[in-house]
Amino acid sequence: MTSNPYLTFKNDELAKSKILAKALNVSENDFIIIQNWFDLLLLKHEEATSDKEEQLKTEKELETRFNELISSEIERKSYKYILPKLLHYNNVFNDAFLRSLYIARLETLLRDNLIPKLVNDKMIVYSPEDFLCVTVYLKDNYFVSPNSNFLEDILKIEHVRGIFKQATAKIKFETLKNILHIIYQKTFHHDIICFKKILKLVSEADTGLIDYLKKFQVENKQGCYKIINDIFNLELAEDNWDDFQIKISLINFFDTARGASPAPSWNKKFQELSATVGNNKLLQTANSVIENENYKIYEFDYGAQWSDDTAKRFLKSAQWIKNISQ
Known part of the structure; x- marks a missing residue:
């Protein structure tokens, strides 16, 4: 019996989401409402056809439902929980674990629309501890897609808000270790742009991080x-x-x-x-x-x-x- 990759992803992601929601103090009501939208997103991705008009219609319906959700159905503080989930889904939509992008192109809704809006929204506030929890949620992946802007968006969340300016050296170190772990997992490194962005974040006080970077190597050698x-x-x-x-x-x-x-x-x-x-x-x-x-x-x-x-x-x-x- 062939396993269903959609069910595998849904179960794996749900388990991680419960941990993240608890860490970010997301209410049970908001958790359910948000999860319902992501379940619908995943279902639409699985059911998508190659019909471009149908794809655009689906994207618009999902966008409308998303806007209704964030405008009136959940607390604003829950936005910081939605954003990493969008990044995670976008990454998996851009790899080969689920269906081909040629069939299901819903990553456009996420990568080019919803994610940039939330990444750049400074009203979505993360404490250093929050951001650490976000990187724990995001660090393990089936595949890190070069087309999803996954690492770029994670680093931009920090850059837009200056999260590390308030972080202790320990929290900063643990957070960047998680992000470096994402780099470590990549099956091919087309460039080192995000790695160099991490290097820019290092300060003289980050002695543990400096030692870690000196030893850092990637899985594919x-x-x-x-x-x-x-x-x-x-x-x-x-x-x-x-x-x-x-x-x-x-x-x-x-x-x-x-x-x-x-x-x-x-x-x-x-x-x-x-x-x-x-x-x-x-x-x-x-x-x-x-x-x-x-x-x-x-x-x-x-x-x-x-x-x-x-x-x-x-x-x-x-x-x-x-x-x-x-």
Whole structure:
């Protein structure tokens, strides 16, 4: 007997939702009303046909029902519970666990409409403890879709509200560990944009987080994160914070190499880093990166091969630095 992925997702998500609702103090009445809408959303996704007009009609009906729900049927404080659920459903709608997007395209309603509205609504307030609970709910996934803006939206929730400005170092660390776990799970890393956003959130007081990032690797052992791990484990400065800041600068810089030869912007940044970091440290880092020449192509377990463009950019920067230093 073939298992029903919709039932599997519904049961798994409901179990996590009960924990999140309790943590966010969502009333039983609001929980039921909200869950009814998400059950309807899931049902419509399962029943969807390839008829575009029918899809648009369904999206409009769901949007109307959603607006009725948030305008008059639940407390405003329950919005902070709805938002992570929207992110979770949108992510699963964009992967292959449920039906193909070519058949069921309800992610448009979520990704391009409902999610941006709630993400940018500063009246939806999260305490640092609330946001930690949200990331616990979101951290484990069947698949992390590159098309869902999943990580981007999670980080934007924090950015729009400045949640970490009120957080203790411990809460911030635990929250970012959960977000890093989402990065860890990805089956392929098309870029390191969200990882670099996390690096920007680190402060000198985040000693535990800094140590964690220095050891961070991803599940698929992809070249770009292997290179980053190698950079983090170089000895570039005696002071821990100075060392970390230098490495962030280098990671950002090495990821900028594009084209057959250095662009003026790359050359300008190279000159700046030569003055601030020093040529010896730049060359030391370049030599470390070049040792990963064999990581330009990532091979999946089933035999497919994809270009690791991030690793290629790092390797290109490293070679340019070596050429300049000769």
